[in-house]
Amino acid sequence: MECFVGAFNGVQVQRKNASFGVGAISKRWFGTTSSSISPVKMTVSSDSAVGERKFAKEQVSTLRVNENGGIWVPQRARPRRNRKSSGLRDMCAENIVTPANFIYPLFVHTKDYNEEIPSMPDCLRHSVESAMKEIGEARSLGVKSVIVFPKIPDELKTNSADECYNPNGLVPRIIEEIKHKYPDMNVWTDVALDPYSDQGHDGMVSQDSSGEDGKYGRVMNDETIEQLCRQAVCQARAGADVVAPSDMMDGRVGAIRDALDSHGFTNVSIVSYTAKYASAYYGPFRDALDSAPRETSLAPRNKKTYQMNPANSREALTEAALDIAEGADMLMVKPGLPYLDIVRLLRENTHLPVSVYHVSGEYAMMKAAAQKGWLDEKETVLETMLCFKRAGADAILTYYAKQAAQWMNE
Numbered sequence: 294m295e296c297f298v299g300a301f302n303g304v305q306v307q308r309k310n311a312s313f314g315v316g317a318i319s320k321r322w323f324g325t326t327s328s329s330i331s332p333v334k335m336t337v338s339s340d341s342a343v344g345e346r347k348f349a350k351e352q353v354s355t356l357r358v359n360e361n362g363g364i365w366v367p368q369r370a371r372p373r374r375n376r377k378s379s380g381l382r383d384m385c386a387e388n389i390v391t392p393a394n395f396i397y398p399l400f401v402h403t404k405d406y407n408e409e410i411p412s413m414p415d416c417l418r419h420s421v422e423s424a425m426k427e428i429g430e431a432r433s434l435g436v437k438s439v440i441v442f443p444k445i446p447d448e449l450k451t452n453s454a455d456e457c458y459n460p461n462g463l464v465p466r467i468i469e470e471i472k473h474k475y476p477d478m479n480v481w482t483d484v485a486l487d488p489y490s491d492q493g494h495d496g497m498v499s500q501d502s503s504g505e506d507g508k509y510g511r512v513m514n515d516e517t518i519e520q521l522c523r524q525a526v527c528q529a530r531a532g533a534d535v536v537a538p539s540d541m542m543d544g545r546v547g548a549i550r551d552a553l554d555s556h557g558f559t560n561v562s563i564v565s566y567t568a569k570y571a572s573a574y575y576g577p578f579r580d581a582l583d584s585a586p587r588e589t590s591l592a593p594r595n596k597k598t599y600q601m602n603p604a605n606s607r608e609a610l611t612e613a614a615l616d617i618a619e620g621a622d623m624l625m626v627k628p629g630l631p632y633l634d635i636v637r638l639l640r641e642n643t644h645l646p647v648s649v650y651h652v653s654g655e656y657a658m659m660k661a662a663a664q665k666g667w668l669d670e671k672e673t674v675l676e677t678m679l680c681f682k683r684a685g686a687d688a689i690l691t692y693y694a695k696q697a698a699q700w701m702n703e
Contacts, residue, residue: 388682390675392435392698396481396648396690399424400581402444403463412577413653414660416692418444421467425474427695432475434698440481440537440690441467444582445488452497454489458523465531472532481564482528484521484538484549487584492592495540495599500591505598510591512599518545522552529558537625539566541599547619564648565621568609568635571600574628574654581653609635610642617643623688628652630677633684640685648688649681656692671700 359365375385400410400418408418419427428439443463449456456462464482471480485495492498496517504511517540525536536553538545546565553561579585586592601608613624624643626635627650639647659677663670674693681689691697 388679390678390682390689390701392694392701393437394678394682394687394689395436395694395698396438396440396688397428397431397436397694398440398442398690398692399427400442400444401463401467403446410577410581412580412657413692414657414664415696416581416656418581421470424467425470428471428475428478431695431698432478434695434702436694436698437477438479438481438535438688439471440483442483442578442582443488447491447583450489450491452490452492452500454486454497454520457486457489457520458527460527460530462527465527468528468531468533479534480532481535481537482525482533484525484528484536484545485540486517486520486524488582490584491587492590493579493584493586494592494596496542498590498592502591504591504593509593512593512596514542514544514599517542518548521545522548525549525561526552526556526558529553529556529561533561535562535564537564537566539569539627541566541569541601543615544619546616546621550620562622563620564623564625565616566627566650567612567616567621567624568632568639569600569625569627570603570632571595571597572603572628572631572652572654574631574652577653577657603631606635606638609638613639613643617645621645623648625650625690626686628655629681629689629691630655633680636681636684636686646687647685648690649684649686651677651681651689651691651693653692659693675700 355366357365357367375381400416401421401424402408402418404418405420405422407420407423410416410418417423424441431439441464445456445463459465468480468482471478486497487493487495490497494512496512496514497520499510499513501510502508521538521540521542525538528536536549538549546563550563553559553563586594586596588594601612609626616624623646624639625648626632626639629636629649629651632649636647636649659668659670659673662668663673674697678689678691678693678697
């Protein structure tokens with residue numbers, strides 16, 4: 294095969310068995326002041342060729358030829374140099390996620406066996422014994438924090454949710470068990486009434502038609518906070534390290550802080566669900582705890598009167614300012630992936646740690662896509678965790694905590 298690979302300053306270059314590329318250009322081209330490659334004409338022939346093909350490449354006026362005869366883009370700064378090896382990529386990584394960044398959520402119930410949650414593959418409602426085993430395994434992988442969400446029997450649920458501060462209830466019992474067996478594990482608790490409510494709401498519901506549109510009851514703010522204070526103190530007495538009010542009642546952080554402090558629990562932290570949106574991504578969680586709003590009562594059919602409007606971002610700054618002033622130790626954004634802008638917004642406007650909740654709907658979508666073979670589950674999950682960290686999250690509450698930690702330890 295003969296190939297006419299080009300002309301440089303009017304000198305035609307011909308080479309035997311030349312490849313079709315600038316790398317085939319003769320070194321005879323050096324010593325010239327030309328800064329461009331002239332239009333290239335190539336003639337191709339072979340013993341088996343049916344005919345001759347002729348074509349011309351358009352001139353690339355900005356490219357040069359280096360001393361080795363190769364093409365050269367005259368650019369000194371090349372960001373790819375810091376990405377050329379795994380060692381350099383690791384060294385230059387701006388964000389790193391470790392298992393210590395995770396909070397591992399576990400669903401627990403009063404039964405002595407586990408139950409599957411169809412909408413959340415690989416997640417279970419754990420017995421206390423099973424939950425202890427799961428926590429031990431996560432701890433061995435470097436996960437240092439766990440949060441428990443209880444599935445309460447229907448016969449214990451009431452509008453006032455009094456079971457939430459029963460010292461012999463499911464949550465206090467499992468807190469005590471965890472702290473006895475794993476004293477170094479950080480135990481978080483959810484402070485809200487919905488698992489204990491026969492109305493399916495985070496707060497108490499008025500038994501009249503004073504709510505939105507005059508059709509349903511309203512979720513009562515101050516009356517709910519009284520119950521939340523009792524709940525938080527009960528959890529602190531059991532040994533909780535962190536209480537996390539997820540209810541979105543106005544003023545509850547300050548009230549809970551005062552209640553804890555007045556009972557001597559000044560070291561118990563408050564992680565406020567600062568920006569918890571009225572999201573459609575919570576469906577599988579409500580399946581797991583049977584905590585969706587009830588349609589057979591005066592309860593509002595959704596939680597939009599207290600959870601935030603997904604259309605709003607500036608409102609998150611208002612909520613954050615209030616929570617900080619009331620004594621929150623950390624702020625949380627929920628959901629996660631669709632609200633990375635809110636994570637970044639809070640990160641840029643507070644010096645407090647920011648956490649994010651990778652919620653059940655996000656988890657379920659990733660699981661479903663992975664089961665279909667549409668996504669590489671490991672790579673997608675680890676990338677997602679890194680995205681949370683890059684957006685500004687210091688802590689990540691995710692159902693993938695244990696599995697992601699396993700992958701990180703491989």
